Amino acid sequence: MTEFTPLASTAGGMMIGLSAVLLMLWEGRIAGISGIAGRLLPPYLDKAFPSRLAFVIGLVAAPLAMMAATGAPVAQTVSSNIPLMIAAGLLVGFGSVWGNGCTSGHGVCGLSRLSTRSMVATAVFMTVAFITVFVVRHVLGG
Incomplete structure (x- = not known):
């Protein structure tokens, strides 16, 4: 069973919302993960490539940072x-x-x-x- 974590879930939702707003503000782009990840491959190597790469690296690094900060394993599909x-x-x-x-x-x-x-x-x-x-x-x- 999945635990009920309203505070962590609210904080996570707020961070997702903030990242979506900031991406729209700074890049004028929708924060759709499939579109961002799909444009990491040629022919999309344009001036926005570094920000797309940083976004995807952040997705991978966030659970690792959480695990390092709390010492607890991050829930995942296995x-x-x-x-x-x-x-x-x-x-x-x-x-x-x-x-x-x-x-x-x-x-x-x-x-x-x-x-x-x-x-x-x-x-x-x-x-x-x-x-x-x-x-x-x-x-x-x-």
């Missing part, structure tokens, strides 16, 4: 089923491309801009997530 994890990653990548954005782009930035497309995308993400959790926990017994 599975010994490598083919399942590969399939899940490919499905998420495909969904991000097909949906013109990921959960961070639509759920955080799109909803705050009252984008109808983002509202629909986020509703679909959440519905599929609820169904997936139900099936994995209650049907498959995982």
